[in-house]
Amino acid sequence: MIDGLSPGLVLIGGALGIPFLPGKWRHAYMLALPVLGGWQLWGLGHGVYGQVEIFGYALTLVRVDKLSVVFGMIFLLIAFINVIYGMHERDRLQDTSSVIYAGAGISAVFVGDLITLFIFWELTAISSVFLIWARRTERAYAAGMRYLIVQVGSGVILLAGIILHLRATGSIAFDNLGVVSPATLLIFTAFGIKCAFPLLHNWLQDAYPEATVTGTVVLSAFTTKLAVYALARGFAGTEVLIYIGALMTAFPVFYAVIENDLRRVLAYSLNNQLGFMVVGIGVGTEMGLNGTAAHAFAHVIYKALLFMSMGAVLHRAGTVKASELGGLYKSMPLTTIFCIVGAVSISAFPLFSGFISKALILTGAADQGRWAVWLVLVFASAGVLEHSGIKVPYFAFFAHDSGIRCKEAPLNMLIAMGIAAFLCVAIGVYPAPLYALLPYEVDFEPYTTGHVITQLQLLMFSVLAFAVLIRTGLYPWERPSTNLDSDWLYRKAMPAAVGRFMEIGGAVRDAVLARAQNHLERFISTIYRHHGPQGALARTWPTGSTVLWVAVLLAATLIIFYL
Amino acid sequence: MTDTPNGQPPPSPTEGKKYWLEQRPNVEKIFWGLVLVCAALGLADFFYDKHPQFAMEEIPAIYGIYGFVCFFGIVLAGKKFAKLVRRDEDYYD
Numbered sequence: 001m002i003d004g005l006s007p008g009l010v011l012i013g014g015a016l017g018i019p020f021l022p023g024k025w026r027h028a029y030m031l032a033l034p035v036l037g038g039w040q041l042w043g044l045g046h047g048v049y050g051q052v053e054i055f056g057y058a059l060t061l062v063r064v065d066k067l068s069v070v071f072g073m074i075f076l077l078i079a080f081i082n083v084i085y086g087m088h089e090r091d092r093l094q095d096t097s098s099v100i101y102a103g104a105g106i107s108a109v110f111v112g113d114l115i116t117l118f119i120f121w122e123l124t125a126i127s128s129v130f131l132i133w134a135r136r137t138e139r140a141y142a143a144g145m146r147y148l149i150v151q152v153g154s155g156v157i158l159l160a161g162i163i164l165h166l167r168a169t170g171s172i173a174f175d176n177l178g179v180v181s182p183a184t185l186l187i188f189t190a191f192g193i194k195c196a197f198p199l200l201h202n203w204l205q206d207a208y209p210e211a212t213v214t215g216t217v218v219l220s221a222f223t224t225k226l227a228v229y230a231l232a233r234g235f236a237g238t239e240v241l242i243y244i245g246a247l248m249t250a251f252p253v254f255y256a257v258i259e260n261d262l263r264r265v266l267a268y269s270l271n272n273q274l275g276f277m278v279v280g281i282g283v284g285t286e287m288g289l290n291g292t293a294a295h296a297f298a299h300v301i302y303k304a305l306l307f308m309s310m311g312a313v314l315h316r317a318g319t320v321k322a323s324e325l326g327g328l329y330k331s332m333p334l335t336t337i338f339c340i341v342g343a344v345s346i347s348a349f350p351l352f353s354g355f356i357s358k359a360l361i362l363t364g365a366a367d368q369g370r371w372a373v374w375l376v377l378v379f380a381s382a383g384v385l386e387h388s389g390i391k392v393p394y395f396a397f398f399a400h401d402s403g404i405r406c407k408e409a410p411l412n413m414l415i416a417m418g419i420a421a422f423l424c425v426a427i428g429v430y431p432a433p434l435y436a437l438l439p440y441e442v443d444f445e446p447y448t449t450g451h452v453i454t455q456l457q458l459l460m461f462s463v464l465a466f467a468v469l470i471r472t473g474l475y476p477w478e479r480p481s482t483n484l485d486s487d488w489l490y491r492k493a494m495p496a497a498v499g500r501f502m503e504i505g506g507a508v509r510d511a512v513l514a515r516a517q518n519h520l521e522r523f524i525s526t527i528y529r530h531h532g533p534q535g536a537l538a539r540t541w542p543t544g545s546t547v548l549w550v551a552v553l554l555a556a557t558l559i560i561f562y563l
Numbered sequence: 564m565t566d567t568p569n570g571q572p573p574p575s576p577t578e579g580k581k582y583w584l585e586q587r588p589n590v591e592k593i594f595w596g597l598v599l600v601c602a603a604l605g606l607a608d609f610f611y612d613k614h615p616q617f618a619m620e621e622i623p624a625i626y627g628i629y630g631f632v633c634f635f636g637i638v639l640a641g642k643k644f645a646k647l648v649r650r651d652e653d654y655y656d
Contacts, residue, residue: 257641366616382633449611454626457604461627464601465634476642484648
């Protein structure tokens with residue numbers, strides 16, 4: 001352990017050695033880095049470390065407390081599992097950037113001031129875009145560019161907010177800020193972009209499904225949960241977050257139903273899950289914040305598991321489009337089982353992780369008597385079951401047989417999915433260790449008769465609704481398509497507006513130029529008329545007449561002289 | 564992608580063994596089993612002490628009914644929604 005060093009910097013510093021190591025050694029080394037980071041965190045214990053003064057600002061590089069530990073630990077854990085999942089790949093760029101990205105996320109969680117937060121905020125953006133570009137297709141390049149612009153933009157807004165906040169208050173401490181001034185509103189917006197608030201969300205569904213098989217899994221863990229952490233740290237109890245969060249749980253549900261790309265379905269589902277966490281932050285009570293932290297912890301694992309299973313399908317079958325898949329349980333039985341474990345965890349079936357975490361958030365909202373929000377959250381829970389619980393596994397592994405026959409996922413993928421699936425069940429069956437890790441003391445028992453029965457009712461009746469829809473032929477079969485979302489604004493509307501502007505501007509310019517040219521031509525022809533070969537002023541005069549004119553001039557001069 | 568999916572020749576879907584899930588009577592069994600489970604869960608509401616947070620939770624099987632209606636509503640609304648936002652796959656290309 002190195003005194004006062006951020007656990008995240010262990011990964012970032014260590015990542016610099018990755019490009020120089022050959023294949024197998026590289027992955028063994030990468031596996032050691034999160035372990036070393038965890039060891040570093042363990043050694044530090046709660047407290048504030050690494051205080052340095054730069055340009056008169058007192059920076060706090062490391063702050064370890066209960067809230068940062070929950071997020072730091074899950075980031076370290078998933079970084080470890082992700083390395084195993086990506087072991088079949090031979091891509092130095094992706095290996096290096098994924099570890100730097102994880103390190104940046106972990107460092108950002110442990111900072112104690114806003115300036116250091118800004119640095120790691122931007123580092124997560126820059127390091128993660130390579131996971132999209134590593135797909136090495138034209139489409140991925142464009143999606144990565146859009147992703148980078150949005151992410152760096154969020155950082156710039158954050159910086160503007162920090163500068164204004166510093167001028168107004170003289171403080172750069174990263175504690176509860178609240179939306180109380182234009183400065184904190186800017187910081188709130190920057191967090192909101194990274195957290196995929198409604199209408200600021202579409203970078204997520206645009207970019208994540210375009211990344212590599214491993215890249216999407218890595219991306220799903222850090223960026224948005226860092227934003228959730230930042231909101232929980234800076235804006236706990238901000239009431240508007242309850243409504244933003246409730247909206248986030250509800251509207252992606254409708255996109256997820258009709259989306260054909262199953263990794264994009266999971267991206268919409270990710271948005272919906274973030275909504276639950278944001279509601280918990282808005283509620284702001286001990287119950288609400290515990291719920292957010294617990295749900296983030298459970299979510300990182302089951303979401304990664306779901307993305308891993310769809311990554312395995314993409315790797316083996318060559319596609320994750322629902323319209324092209326089906327019947328894969330025959331070829332990939334283990335992946336099927338792991339996917340189903342992820343699906344029932346996210347759907348919050350009793351004995352799985354989502355059940356013991358989401359309940360805290362719903363109880364937090366209900367404790368404040370917010371029945372409308374509570375109804376939306378229960379509605380969204382049925383929505384989660386629809387797209388992540390049923391649609392993803394059903395269309396990939398069951399439904400009608402697509403005829404695709406392939407090998408089971410590679411061993412390293414199966415091990416990674418196995419660990420994640422084990423954790424989903426372990427947390428669900430025995431939530432005490434996770435509850436002990438939460439920021440506040442937990443006064444909640446998830447396994448009461450009422451809670452188990454009502455949750456099972458909600459879920460099983462929803463499954464029945466699905467069965468009825470399939471039997472009656474009302475369930476829409478997937479087909480190849482693109483669904484318009486808010487990215488339409490900057491991918492279609494704005495380019496079209498610019499195109500139209502250029503068109504009109506071009507016409508105006510042509511008219512002005514034509515007029516100017518007309519004037520110029522007339523001017524030239526006038527000059528030509530007077531000075532051209534035939535012009536009066538350019539004519540060659542006979543010498544005699546010139547002498548005559550000179551005499552006339554002299555006479556005139558004489559007359560003027562004597563007058 | 565640099566990885567190639569394995570190159571096993573795909574046998575026709577109908578070839579080989581008949582899968583349990585693909586037999587009609589088994590699908591029926593699953594469906595009616597599900598109906599039974601739901602009925603049991605609905606009836607279970609009469610056999611334990613409820614601690615409702617909201618008045619509507621007093622209604623028997625309300626979670627089940629709400630879940631069923633929401634799920635149905637989401638899928639049907641999704642179909643309408645698709646008409647509005649669905650475009651060709653190469654829309655942005």
